Amino acid sequence: MVEESDLENLEYLDMVVKETLRLHPVAPLLIPHESTEDCTVNGFYIPKNSRVIVNVWAIGRDTESWSDPEIFFPERFVGSSIDLRGHDFQLLPFGSGRRGCPGMQLGLTIVKQVIAQLVHCFDWELPGGMLPTELDLTEEFSLVTPKAKHLLAIPSYRLNI
Ligand code: HEM
DSSP: OOOGGGGGGOHHHHHHHHHHHHHSOSSTTOSOEEOSSOEEETTEEEOTTOEEOOOHHHHTTOTTTOSSTTSOOGGGGTTOOOOSSSSSTTOOTTOOGGGSOTTHHHHHHHHHHHHHHHHHHEEEEOGGGOOGGGOOOOBOOSSSOOBSSOOOOEEEEOOOO
16 A cells, blocks of 8 residues: 555656646636735736735646647656746746645645545446547646546556455
């Protein structure tokens, strides 16, 4: 079984989670923010009390920040210092700063442990001879982004315990 203490050693899983949240952030526009004082960001003047919406979905697909951004390629994080904890502004699935997600550590632990257990304990097949390339990953646009079509996959237990 995969224990929580194993997670820090699962480097490829860490890259897969980053890449997934880059392309499919749970909250694509974060939560609306408001400027508490006049400021200038990247040459744009933002007056006090402005409603600011950060499009992390678009940032995750920005060609100035990512090469081949539409391709799911976890290996892009090999040797990269880019993390998703709010310090690297090209990858902000949990937002950043004092209104960033306070549940980040819990969320990451649960997501990683569930995926690790599912991959470790089961072999997976798609139904009806479907190929992985035929999977429809279209999202429904809203405050959060569920898959438009449910994922159907068939597990078979592979551990003899
Ligand atoms: C993978 C899991 C999760 C993701 C991707 C996620 C993502 C986010 C994002 C993007 C925001 C908005 C940040 C911003 O606008 O700058 C947020 C806010 C928030 N999240 Fe999460 N979250 C996750 C799990 C959790 C969990 C497990 C909890 C609580 C146990 C939680 C509690 C909150 C709260 C209370 C806020 C509002 C913070 C504020 O407005 O000050 N989140 N989350």
